[in-house]
Amino acid sequence: MLEKADQLFVLLQHWVMGLVPAAWQTATGIVLAVVAIIAVYPTLFALAVLLERKGLGRMQNRYGPNRVGPFGLFQPVADGIKSLTKEDVVPFRADTLVHFLAPLVLVVAVFMGFAVLPMGRNMVLVDMDASLLFVFAMGASTELSVFMAGWSSRNKYSLLGAMRAVAQMISYEVPLLLSSVVIVMMTGSLSLEKMVEAQNHYSYGLPHWYVFTPWGLAGFVMFVIAAMAETNRSPFDLPEGESEIIAGYFTEYSGFKFALFFLGEYVGMFGISGLGVTLFLGGWTAPFAFLTWVPSWIWFFGKVMLWICFFIWVRGTLPRLRQDQLMNFAWKFMLPMTLLNLLVAAMWRFMGEGWLRWAVCTAVVVGAYVLMGRTGMRRGQIGPRSYRYAE
Amino acid sequence: MLGEGILKGLAETAKNFAGSYVSKERLTTVQYPEERVAPIEASRVFPFLVYDGGDWQAGLRCVACQICEKECPPKCIYIEKSKDKKPDYVGKPQIYPARFDIDVSVCMSCQICVEVCPFEAIKMDTEFELATDDRFGGLLRSRDQLAKSNEYYHGIHPTEAAEVDARLAEEKAKVEAKAKAAAEAAAAKAAAEPATPAAKPAGGESK
Numbered sequence: 001m002l003e004k005a006d007q008l009f010v011l012l013q014h015w016v017m018g019l020v021p022a023a024w025q026t027a028t029g030i031v032l033a034v035v036a037i038i039a040v041y042p043t044l045f046a047l048a049v050l051l052e053r054k055g056l057g058r059m060q061n062r063y064g065p066n067r068v069g070p071f072g073l074f075q076p077v078a079d080g081i082k083s084l085t086k087e088d089v090v091p092f093r094a095d096t097l098v099h100f101l102a103p104l105v106l107v108v109a110v111f112m113g114f115a116v117l118p119m120g121r122n123m124v125l126v127d128m129d130a131s132l133l134f135v136f137a138m139g140a141s142t143e144l145s146v147f148m149a150g151w152s153s154r155n156k157y158s159l160l161g162a163m164r165a166v167a168q169m170i171s172y173e174v175p176l177l178l179s180s181v182v183i184v185m186m187t188g189s190l191s192l193e194k195m196v197e198a199q200n201h202y203s204y205g206l207p208h209w210y211v212f213t214p215w216g217l218a219g220f221v222m223f224v225i226a227a228m229a230e231t232n233r234s235p236f237d238l239p240e241g242e243s244e245i246i247a248g249y250f251t252e253y254s255g256f257k258f259a260l261f262f263l264g265e266y267v268g269m270f271g272i273s274g275l276g277v278t279l280f281l282g283g284w285t286a287p288f289a290f291l292t293w294v295p296s297w298i299w300f301f302g303k304v305m306l307w308i309c310f311f312i313w314v315r316g317t318l319p320r321l322r323q324d325q326l327m328n329f330a331w332k333f334m335l336p337m338t339l340l341n342l343l344v345a346a347m348w349r350f351m352g353e354g355w356l357r358w359a360v361c362t363a364v365v366v367g368a369y370v371l372m373g374r375t376g377m378r379r380g381q382i383g384p385r386s387y388r389y390a391e
Numbered sequence: 392m393l394g395e396g397i398l399k400g401l402a403e404t405a406k407n408f409a410g411s412y413v414s415k416e417r418l419t420t421v422q423y424p425e426e427r428v429a430p431i432e433a434s435r436v437f438p439f440l441v442y443d444g445g446d447w448q449a450g451l452r453c454v455a456c457q458i459c460e461k462e463c464p465p466k467c468i469y470i471e472k473s474k475d476k477k478p479d480y481v482g483k484p485q486i487y488p489a490r491f492d493i494d495v496s497v498c499m500s501c502q503i504c505v506e507v508c509p510f511e512a513i514k515m516d517t518e519f520e521l522a523t524d525d526r527f528g529g530l531l532r533s534r535d536q537l538a539k540s541n542e543y544y545h546g547i548h549p550t551e552a553a554e555v556d557a558r559l560a561e562e563k564a565k566v567e568a569k570a571k572a573a574a575e576a577a578a579a580k581a582a583a584e585p586a587t588p589a590a591k592p593a594g595g596e597s598k
Contacts, residue, residue: 055408058407058408058411058412059404059407059408059411060407061407061410061411061417061418061419062411062418062420063418063420063422313401313404313405313408314401316404316408317397317400317401317403317404318397318400369393370392370393372393373392373393373394374392374393376393377393382393
């Protein structure tokens with residue numbers, strides 16, 4: 001019974017596949033999986049938007065939306081209807097074709113990443129050997145759509161936002177990649193499936209997730225920060241920067257195209273948190289050995305939603321960075337730390353079992369963090385700073 | 392240490408988040424259509440016309456002098472004088488506004504009409520729910536919608552209304568004393584010169 005619950009969606013897919021002639025079975029299976037992905041993530045997007053609005057409200061001691069339906073639960077429906085019925089305005093001098101294509105390219109690129117993400121036991125659409133590479137390739141191509149949107153709008157704010165977005169995404173792609181390279185080093189594979197398998201064993205009832213190692217924790221923290229910057233989340237929301245450049249690259253978008261950008265942004269967030277969960281938090285594996293009977297997909301989506309909640313929490317806490325702070329942080333702190341983390345992971349690999357590698361690796365990671373934080377703060381490159389004219 | 396401030400900030404927002412579910416004092420939001428706060432005495436939104444007594448048409452203080460119409464910066468007051476006259480609060484016959492309209496969509500709540508009115512006839516209201524689905528007729532508030540009793544005025548701005556009443560009573564007393572003195576003088580004059588008819592001042596007063 002529990003086995004069936006775990007494999008519920010796989011069995012469902014196989015059952016539908018059994019209904020069609022043999023020649024059509026493979027195609028049917030793929031279409032079913034794609035439809036499932038395209039149905040599930042926008043639903044989660046609606047949920048996440050509601051969660052974000054309510055959560056941010058509570059953090060600011062407000063109620064948040066509570067008018068549409070019981071406890072404001074139908075707010076996403078109202079938002080959806082609103083954006084669908086709004087007029088689609090295209091600027092007179094805009095590059096119409098590129099302006100039209102940009103949101104589509106974004107949505108397609110962010111959804112492509114889910115093709116290789118294992119969302120449960122046996123629940124992966126394409127079992128690719130280099131799936132990590134594929135996810136990063138797809139993640140990087142969202143930059144193109146952002147720049148398309150900014151350039152084609154023929155608006156100074158859009159262009160500024162697009163420039164900021166591209167600069168930020170390229171800068172943070174480096175630490176994002178380098179922080180996940182440690183996982184590749186440890187598992188010896190680029191396949192996300194294999195990475196989950198490598199973390200799916202327990203000792204003393206606790207899982208062997210990579211986040212519970214010194215290099216894994218360091219990599220995890222770096223990954224979270226870089227993921228926030230990649231998805232343009234606060235405090236790295238300079239490309240949007242409502243108070244500075246209105247909405248950045250999607251200033252000139254309205255109606256459904258705006259909704260597509262919004263959707264793309266959130267689905268991209270799900271994608272990157274799904275990747276982070278797979279790399280560091282054991283993917284669909286249970287957090288304790290005695291909880292392995294709970295269906296694997298519940299763990300995966302639960303972890304992703306927890307990650308999203310953390311993003312919301314951070315958004316409710318931190319103010320926006322300035323462009324030079326952003327760049328300083330990426331190149332003068334994140335990059336050296338991730339490079340050092342590669343070294344630490346290598347040390348861990350070649351020091352063998354025992355407490356010594358724990359002590360040495362922890363000491364190196366913590367020491368480097370403290371040292372770099374201190375020097376960076378003393379030089380005023382990172383950390384809090386005083387503003388001569390603002391205070 | 393680096394990151395210390397971020398952790399402190401995260402703890403603060405977490406405290407807010409959890410606290411908003413526990414303590415009601417944290418949530419200062421007034422859920423407007425169901426809950427309301429009493430209007431603040433000094434608040435002002437839109438002008439209204441004060442009337443004394445029970446009948447608004449008889450008791451309207453406005454004498455259609457059109458000072459407010461001329462002083463109004465966005466020119467949102469429209470007044471038409473009446474042809475006939477009616478007695479005001481001291482009993483002196485005055486013309487009254489046959490038409491008195493204020494455009495809600497134009498009024499900027501500056502209170503200049505109130506400052507310039509020599510008859511204490513126009514005052515600021517605290518009612519703010521003036522939205523309407525009829526953007527032509529509904530936004531132009533006419534005389535009968537604008538007229539509100541002196542009791543209402545006492546209800547929304549008690550101190551100001553008390554001052555106004557005191558001032559009006561003083562003025563009325565002064566006018567009455569003056570009339571009395573004039574009547575006495577006239578009577579004395581009439582007594583001194585019995586040849587002239589005594590009905591003359593009385594006739595002038597009634598006209």
